[in-house]
Amino acid sequence: MGTMVVISTTAVPDRVRGSLSRWMVEPKAGLYVGTMSARVRERLWTAVSETVGEGAAVCLHTADNEQGFVILTAGERRRQVVDFDGLQLVQFLARPDEDGGEPEWQELPEGW
Template identity: 40%
Template sequence: MPMTVIVTRDVPQRTRGFLASVMPEPAPGVYTSGEVSKGVRERIWTVMQDWYGATHEGSIVMIWRDDKAPGGLGVATLGAPPRQLTDLDGVLVSVW
């Protein structure tokens, strides 16, 4: 099971409370776990999408290992600015 990291900015306390209930929060707004399965990660993201869609407050970025994505990292974002990873001649860069 690959490591998953979620970074939040200016999200409602409800969102932070939910994430803290399923993942440790080693720094304010940063949640991480080395043992989140793909199914659990997808369920967490579904909750984040539903809640974000109702409020459009803040931003959320989730990063996980994905061997099929550029640089081996999957990225999902809610809020502005949306980001994606691109391999630029062997260097992984973030674009939006």
Template identity: 50%
Template sequence: MSSMIVISATAVPDHLRGALTRWLLEVTPELYVGTVSARVRDELRAAATACTHDGLAVLAHPADNEQGFQLHTAGTRRREPLDFDGLTLIALKRESQETAKPL
């Protein structure tokens, strides 16, 4: 069964953007929306995970949970989705002590 998905892809390689536009509509720069099967969704997620190194990709799709959707992320990111008793919350990572600037 097909379902609507949304992918936000920031600073990703051009070949990934091309793969996304084969299946989805780029409604604004770096934001893709479309209706695809679960198999295509999983393939797009795998492609984003494989080549999103310094960039960021976030996939949202319908799920049978309280919120009605599920999030998947790939790449370097400051925001991390966390499961909190069945609800997805977003946690912000702090700069590590090694990379923080001295006062």
């Protein structure tokens, strides 16, 4: 039996959107929802993550863990998924400093 999968895309090539629309419903531009086996999900996500180009994609699917889901990401954006004691949390990339230097990841507060 398949599980529910949600994939959100931003600025990906048309071929990625076409591949996703063959397997999933697109209720809103860039948002795909479907039910599929783990094997199909893994192959589809591999194809998406290898071809996002300058864009980005996020995949959420159900899993047998504390949160009940897993988050996968491809491409570079301000948000990064980090593992914190078995929980997936999102940390934000800091804005570049005033002198134009490279941005750094904001660390989670102590005790978080």
